[in-house]
Amino acid sequence: MNALPEPASSSRTEQKRRAILAEATTLFLRNGYRGTSMDEVASAAAVSKQTVYKQFTDKEGLFREIIAGVAQNADAIVETIRSAFGAVRAATREELETGLASVARAYLDAVLEPQVLSLRRLIIAEAEQFPDLAESYFRAAPSRGIDTTAACLAPYVESGILVVTDVQLAAAHFAYLALAVAQDRALFLPSRLPGAKERKRLATAAARAFIAAYAA
Amino acid sequence: MNALPEPASSSRTEQKRRAILAEATTLFLRNGYRGTSMDEVASAAAVSKQTVYKQFTDKEGLFREIIAGVAQNADAIVETIRSAFGAVRAATREELETGLASVARAYLDAVLEPQVLSLRRLIIAEAEQFPDLAESYFRAAPSRGIDTTAACLAPYVESGILVVTDVQLAAAHFAYLALAVAQDRALFLPSRLPGAKERKRLATAAARAFIAAYAA
Amino acid sequence: MNALPEPASSSRTEQKRRAILAEATTLFLRNGYRGTSMDEVASAAAVSKQTVYKQFTDKEGLFREIIAGVAQNADAIVETIRSAFGAVRAATREELETGLASVARAYLDAVLEPQVLSLRRLIIAEAEQFPDLAESYFRAAPSRGIDTTAACLAPYVESGILVVTDVQLAAAHFAYLALAVAQDRALFLPSRLPGAKERKRLATAAARAFIAAYAA
Amino acid sequence: MNALPEPASSSRTEQKRRAILAEATTLFLRNGYRGTSMDEVASAAAVSKQTVYKQFTDKEGLFREIIAGVAQNADAIVETIRSAFGAVRAATREELETGLASVARAYLDAVLEPQVLSLRRLIIAEAEQFPDLAESYFRAAPSRGIDTTAACLAPYVESGILVVTDVQLAAAHFAYLALAVAQDRALFLPSRLPGAKERKRLATAAARAFIAAYAA
DNA sequence: CATGAATGAGAATTCATTCAT
DNA sequence: TATGAATGAATTCTCATTCAT
Structure with missing residues (x-):
């Protein structure tokens, strides 16, 4: 019955994922795709680069997900x-x-x-x-x-x-x-x-x- | 109708300058500001990087001159x-x-x-x-x-x-x-x-x- | 007599930091500020350039820290x-x-x-x-x-x-x-x-x- | 009888030579050896780089001559x-x-x-x-x-x-x-x-x- | 799993020096 | 002889991505 996409789901993983998306969105909007580094994203979201890469594969992957979002x-x-x-x-x-x-x-x-x-x-x-x-x-x-x-x-x-x-x-x-x-x-x-x-x-x-x- | 009035001055210097502007314009339009490297510009214009820098000071200078142009x-x-x-x-x-x-x-x-x-x-x-x-x-x-x-x-x-x-x-x-x-x-x-x-x-x-x- | 009191903190990070400082000091003293390249520093300390930059921001930062030290x-x-x-x-x-x-x-x-x-x-x-x-x-x-x-x-x-x-x-x-x-x-x-x-x-x-x- | 070292000798060559020495001295004193480029020297002396190199062989040669002077x-x-x-x-x-x-x-x-x-x-x-x-x-x-x-x-x-x-x-x-x-x-x-x-x-x-x- | 380090490349810029005109 | 261009390497710094711990 919880077929809804986990509205308040907050495994630590999910929280971090959302933090990354939020911060990356801000950064991409402010500085553009090329003007944003993965280091910045990771540190803005207060996670390690590994986490970013594990969740989104790529800089491109992250970007795509954000724009889609x-x-x-x-x-x-x-x-x-x-x-x-x-x-x-x-x-x-x-x-x-x-x-x-x-x-x-x-x-x-x-x-x-x-x-x-x-x-x-x-x-x-x-x-x-x-x-x-x-x-x-x-x-x-x-x-x-x-x-x-x-x-x-x-x-x-x-x-x-x-x-x-x-x-x-x-x-x-x-x-x-x-x-x-x-x-x-x-x-x-x-x-x-x-x-x-x-x-x-x-x-x-x-x-x-x-x-x-x-x-x- | 697109007869640019072919500036009379065509010292080698001027020619190179124009070549740089032309190629850089193409590259900037195609790949964007950040997506274009000074190396690419130089080699597209078939000049040395020095020549580019001497004529335009900066990547920014080159960009400005092009956009102004x-x-x-x-x-x-x-x-x-x-x-x-x-x-x-x-x-x-x-x-x-x-x-x-x-x-x-x-x-x-x-x-x-x-x-x-x-x-x-x-x-x-x-x-x-x-x-x-x-x-x-x-x-x-x-x-x-x-x-x-x-x-x-x-x-x-x-x-x-x-x-x-x-x-x-x-x-x-x-x-x-x-x-x-x-x-x-x-x-x-x-x-x-x-x-x-x-x-x-x-x-x-x-x-x-x-x-x-x-x-x- | 020259027993530097071996700082207790010796995380890998700290060790590398000290290695960088030591080697950079030698190089700066031997070759001067302009005569020393960050590449040399990194390779003398057997660390990557990234590590140097992450620890000291700048060539100037590294120099300042050394002289202060x-x-x-x-x-x-x-x-x-x-x-x-x-x-x-x-x-x-x-x-x-x-x-x-x-x-x-x-x-x-x-x-x-x-x-x-x-x-x-x-x-x-x-x-x-x-x-x-x-x-x-x-x-x-x-x-x-x-x-x-x-x-x-x-x-x-x-x-x-x-x-x-x-x-x-x-x-x-x-x-x-x-x-x-x-x-x-x-x-x-x-x-x-x-x-x-x-x-x-x-x-x-x-x-x-x-x-x-x-x-x- | 003109064994004295050409006190007021001023072939164009000699003039330029002196201009180079004067300007280079100023630059070396102000910016140091490494901080001074041959381009700066040439343009400060209002001569071409060729002239500098022909007169002094080298950056080192120029420096030596100046310090000796x-x-x-x-x-x-x-x-x-x-x-x-x-x-x-x-x-x-x-x-x-x-x-x-x-x-x-x-x-x-x-x-x-x-x-x-x-x-x-x-x-x-x-x-x-x-x-x-x-x-x-x-x-x-x-x-x-x-x-x-x-x-x-x-x-x-x-x-x-x-x-x-x-x-x-x-x-x-x-x-x-x-x-x-x-x-x-x-x-x-x-x-x-x-x-x-x-x-x-x-x-x-x-x-x-x-x-x-x-x-x- | 997360941190720091490493890699390897690439960008901007500058330099000393040499060639061609 | 002098000017601009070229060369080729070096330098500072940054990046995306991947290991190792």
Whole structure:
């Protein structure tokens, strides 16, 4: 009956394993793949190098496991999108625009989380070295965000408020109208994330443009 | 069109200098900053390590000079945008949509050039290590692309075909409607660039959405 | 007499650490700071370079630790001086001259030890590079030798055999009368240290001059 | 008739040769033998490396020539001593003490010249690598200074003011009473040379002690 | 099982010296 | 003759990985 993946299992081994993953994640995100040494990982996790190697085989193995793990990170974003849409009760074009503005804002905030940005940077940096990881992250995160958005927009298409032939594409348009300006900038200027006022401006404008383009 | 004005000065020294820059650019783009060794650079350029060091002081110096140099890369994109807009003769909403579709396509093609993508990846990867370079590239390339777009859209605002209050923001919307889907994907999936058909689809849809949102 | 009190702690680590220090000391004294490579140190101590670096961080760190360590070297000289003075039982001017001659001789012998000379040379050579080390050595060794001498002369001042206003300066005069000729020469001519006869001559003459200058 | 060594001869070759010697001297004194590179020498002298090698064969050759050359440096000190003694007109013990104090002061000032100290440090540092240079410098400078002192003291022995059996040794005693305290310290603490007041104190005390020891 | 040490290679950088132009 | 380049080795330091205890 304990088929669940040992939620609180804490053999010493498991504890160390988790410590290693946690510290290594931090280090990889901060210093990149090449910029992180196994020595650092071991000492940050307060374990011996042997333990690291026994648990993860390789530096590459450790990296893969981590990147695979943080795909769950993406779940948080998906959940953000879904619940932001869930909070919307829109029967008119105007109501929908307002609703979408708040969705856009929530989406944007999620995507501008420093860890999310660091992860993006890390995976992009290693996209040629680890194409499979890049692909699986791409599917788990940006791509799935748009899928979710599409699913959430669908009801408004059915209800006739939106006039859309290709929902997937419309969802992408919405997402990138909301995100692209700030996200693109943030990739290059990590230390200067937009503040609340700017985020609001961008979210509002995205919702307005999207409604203008796609509302009945 | 890519006739670099072949600097008249071609002393042996200058030639070697250029060879080093060329090879190092290739290597940095392919393998990243940390993934490229000065030994590789020297032997790829068929010069001695001494020559590399005498010309560029440092690995960092070499890197900086290269990144600074490829800002000119951005000029090509700006030129592409400008000339694509220049080819448009639109007096009506429908003509403008057609025109913008071709602009979007040209813009997209420029941005999906493998070297442009690699450069983006490289600079994003090193954005925390070399924030000044990342910033100056951001200004020289994506940011300037949008400025250019704004400048090219302005006449249509004045002529009344477009109804826009914030041209800069509208330009960003146009640019990211046109580019974001493919560019985002291409950062993660370097080996699977969209083909002509897909590009056409994206460009057309971007122009349609933009016109729907912003035309009178 | 040279029974280093064999530190009880002799884990493998400690043993290696000591081996490294010992060999590095030899090498630095023989070949100087710049003339000694970390590779040499490691292989002379029969350990890996890693071990050296893990224990001492740096070449500079290793050097500093060694120089700091040999300040104890100075203790031996101080002890020599003190015990040479201790052996003196002088109630008259003539007895004191004889006593001081033997002190001078002991002092001279201590200072002409090849290792002491090499250390002097090494620290002088690096005095501009490592001013703090030079200063701390200067205080621990030559300076402290003179302090000790002053302390040992004091009783004779009190007993009236010596007539001295500035004991510190008188001690310096004694010390340098005894040492300077031979020490100066030895710094430049490492391979030709004075023999016993010459040392005796110098010590005797120093004592005579000092007594003539300072005795009642 | 121009048997003199071309006093103002200035073929371009000779000029360059002198420039190299001058700059290399500065560099060797400042940074030591190992701390000075042939590249630095060439560029400081504004000549090509070829020229350096053609003129001096070797780094070692260059070094030897320089050290040999600065033996003349010592001439200045000898001259200082001689002229300081020359200024003394002493018929009594008291006058001689005063005179010797001023000799001591002049001698001390000469020896504390930063360049003289640097040269001492340099030669001591390389005494094991270049024993012949160290020896020849020792003879040309400290040793010859004492010879000169001895020669200058001789008249006072003959006139009976001083009672000395071994003039050479007495001269050494005088010299080191005057110099050793400050010179020893200066070798270790290059940046803290004694000021005028301290120098005066040392010179006066040296003269007093010497007279007390050796005057009739 | 975990600690320290070892291995073996590789990176960045510098040097003394020599060749070609 | 002088300049830049080349050579080839050395130096400091770091890394990923594996033994031995």
